Amino acid sequence: MQRYRYEINDVFEDFLQVLEDADKEDEDFYEFLHPFWFLVFEPLEDEKTIMQKFIENKLHKVSHTRVRKILESWQ
Numbered sequence: 001m002q003r004y005r006y007e008i009n010d011v012f013e014d015f016l017q018v019l020e021d022a023d024k025e026d027e028d029f030y031e032f033l034h035p036f037w038f039l040v041f042e043p044l045e046d047e048k049t050i051m052q053k054f055i056e057n058k059l060h061k062v063s064h065t066r067v068r069k070i071l072e073s074w075q
Contacts, residue, residue, distance in 0.1 A: 004050055008038045 012034045016022075019030065039050045048056075055071050062068045 004038075004044075007042075008035055011042060012040060021047065 012031065015030065015034065016027065019027065023028070041049060043049055044053075045058065055075055059068065059071055062071060
């Protein structure tokens with residue numbers, strides 16, 4: 001995740017502009033939730049999400065069958 005912190009922060013700053021009327025508590029909630037959302041749903045320059053890249057790179061190393069099947073289903 002550290003590798004993508006600038007992209008995550010940039011997208012979050014844009015999102016805060018949309019939430020201009022949000023109070024501090026709402027901003028804190030979205031700031032907490034945003035990295036998780038970004039990881040799964042926000043495509044990067046190559047049109048893949050961080051989660052998709054992770055699965056592509058690490059799936060072959062997963063030894064637990066159930067975990068492997070779950071990750072494969074997310075591709």
